[in-house]
Amino acid sequence: MFPSQFTYHAPATLGEALALLAEHGDDAKVLAGGQSLIPLMKLRFAAPPIIVDINRIPGLDTIAEEGGSLRVGALVRNRAIERSDVITSRYPTMAAAAPMISDPVVRNQGTFVGSLCHADPQGDWGSVMLALDGSVVARSVAGERVIPIGEFLDGPFTSTLRADELAVEARVPDPGSEFAGTYLKLERKVGDFATVGVAVFLATSGGTVTKAGIGLTGVGATNIKATAAEQALVGGTVSDALIEEAARLAAEAADPRTDIRGSADYKRDVVRVYVARGLRAAAATPVA
Amino acid sequence: MNITVTVNGSARTSEVEPRMLLVHYIREVLGLRGAHVGCDTTSCGVCTVLLDGLPVKSCTMFAVQADGRSIMTVEGMATNGQLHPVQAAFHSEHGLQCGFCTPGMMLVAKAFLEENPAPSEEEIRWAISGNLCRCTGYQNIVKAVQAAARNMSEVSK
Numbered sequence: 001m002f003p004s005q006f007t008y009h010a011p012a013t014l015g016e017a018l019a020l021l022a023e024h025g026d027d028a029k030v031l032a033g034g035q036s037l038i039p040l041m042k043l044r045f046a047a048p049p050i051i052v053d054i055n056r057i058p059g060l061d062t063i064a065e066e067g068g069s070l071r072v073g074a075l076v077r078n079r080a081i082e083r084s085d086v087i088t089s090r091y092p093t094m095a096a097a098a099p100m101i102s103d104p105v106v107r108n109q110g111t112f113v114g115s116l117c118h119a120d121p122q123g124d125w126g127s128v129m130l131a132l133d134g135s136v137v138a139r140s141v142a143g144e145r146v147i148p149i150g151e152f153l154d155g156p157f158t159s160t161l162r163a164d165e166l167a168v169e170a171r172v173p174d175p176g177s178e179f180a181g182t183y184l185k186l187e188r189k190v191g192d193f194a195t196v197g198v199a200v201f202l203a204t205s206g207g208t209v210t211k212a213g214i215g216l217t218g219v220g221a222t223n224i225k226a227t228a229a230e231q232a233l234v235g236g237t238v239s240d241a242l243i244e245e246a247a248r249l250a251a252e253a254a255d256p257r258t259d260i261r262g263s264a265d266y267k268r269d270v271v272r273v274y275v276a277r278g279l280r281a282a283a284a285t286p287v288a
Numbered sequence: 289m290n291i292t293v294t295v296n297g298s299a300r301t302s303e304v305e306p307r308m309l310l311v312h313y314i315r316e317v318l319g320l321r322g323a324h325v326g327c328d329t330t331s332c333g334v335c336t337v338l339l340d341g342l343p344v345k346s347c348t349m350f351a352v353q354a355d356g357r358s359i360m361t362v363e364g365m366a367t368n369g370q371l372h373p374v375q376a377a378f379h380s381e382h383g384l385q386c387g388f389c390t391p392g393m394m395l396v397a398k399a400f401l402e403e404n405p406a407p408s409e410e411e412i413r414w415a416i417s418g419n420l421c422r423c424t425g426y427q428n429i430v431k432a433v434q435a436a437a438r439n440m441s442e443v444s445k
């Protein structure tokens with residue numbers, strides 16, 4: 001399958017890339033890992049006349065904690081996230097999700113930020129970012145803005161990034177000193193998108209929950225932040241009753257559709273079971 | 289566009305359209321038919337080649353993206369007529385039947401064993417999980433990767 005014709009640019013600097021996006025606007029598409037964009041172009045669901053390949057821009061592949069947050073650059077591959085010491089030790093929700101995304105060969109190419117920009121409601125990183133209260137840093141020739149993930153993900157395959165903007169990095173707030181988290185995903189086989197995915201994060205202080213994050217994958221038009229469930233957890237101590245209550249509220253927040261992966265009722269119940277399971281696992285393995 | 293790619297150790301320069309996929313460049317421009325086209329939708333992994341040493345699905349990358357970089361296909365695995373230990377192990381352990389998935393499987397195995405020379409069976413199964421085989425049931429592929437790991441560690445001792 002051949003994509004339709006396009007003009008190819010591989011800018012060597014961020015400045016050049018931003019100038020190209022400013023000049024071409026909606027006609028241009030950024031190419032990062034290409035693991036979503038190229039399949040769409042091959043099927044001719046997308047036919048951008050101009051491709052701006054950012055893979056040759058130096059400095060976009062950083063994973064580092066700085067100024068109270070983790071910074072994940074636009075060219076950080078899922079492969080690098082899986083192998084990152086800082087993520088393994090300090091961002092357990094991300095560490096749990098990384099090896100469940102697509103398959104190992106696709107992870108060598110696909111990027112964390114590209115996945116957020118793609119805004120697939122079935123994408124796993126959106127839910128992780130909602131649970132962790134992350135944000136996306138967008139840059140254009142006009143300047144920079146930091147977009148909280150809840151405002152960034154706008155609808156199925158739609159983000160609030162403007163056509164002249166490049167997402168240069170994602171940021172995840174420092175988890176603090178007592179925290180736990182995980183990602184649970186029901187998939188039919190390796191490399192499949194989630195039937196249901198659940199991201200959980202808990203920060204605690206002396207046993208009391210100070211911050212809770214729950215993100216849901218594959219059960220709505222975008223990734224869903226289970227806000228009521230999070231609020232129920234904050235201020236409490238993790239008990240079976242509290243976990244059951246949060247799981248029930250999260251299932252209420254889900255808005256699944258019946259499709260080849262399962263019925264809406266089934267998926268909603270998987271949300272309940274996975275949120276409970278995730279919270280139990282998190283409560284059992286706190287990092288302090 | 290004019291691109292220069294180091295393919296199995298030698299530099300190759302060609303004129304390609306930006307929309308040409310890497311797999312078509314490899315098969316049709318370079319004439320290396322070991323990279324196969326199966327699903328054409330990034331799922332099966334039969335088109336896998338190594339790009340700067342790491343496996344990529346060449347049906348999901350443009351040839352122009354490989355400009356200035358280095359590619360290894362299955363044709364580049366043997367040296368001086370000597371099979372690579374991974375190839376030798378696929379041979380001795382019957383790690384293939386029809387052979388369609390084999391180039392991708394062996395390249396993935398090579399890159400994997402370079403990173404993890406003494407893997408567990410489970411690690412091997414996860415490592416090849418981006419590559420589908422419709423014949424073997426994977427049993428002998430896993431055995432072949434285990435044998436290759438043993439042979440490669442013998443050689444390096």
Ligand SMILES: Cc1cc2nc3c(=O)[nH]c(=O)nc-3n(C[C@H](O)[C@H](O)[C@H](O)COP(=O)(O)OP(=O)(O)OC[C@H]3O[C@@H](n4cnc5c(N)ncnc54)[C@H](O)[C@@H]3O)c2cc1C
Nearest residue numbers: 030032033034035036037102110111114115117123124167
């Ligand atoms: C077989 C297969 C299985 C998969 N399974 C999963 C899965 O289980 N879970 C999951 O979450 N994902 C899955 N994916 C998707 C995969 O993780 C993609 O790689 C990812 O969603 C997109 O990242 P990318 O870097 O490849 O982006 P690209 O394909 O390069 O780009 C995707 C979109 O985002 C835009 N974009 C990318 N980067 C930027 C940027 N920095 N600034 C502005 N716009 C940008 C592009 O213009 C394009 O519109 C799968 C993909 C495949 C092929």
Ligand code: FES
Nearest residue numbers: 326327328333347
């Ligand atoms: S042909 Fe490339 S993954 Fe199947």
Ligand code: FES
Nearest residue numbers: 385389421422423
């Ligand atoms: S040997 Fe036939 S597909 Fe693997």
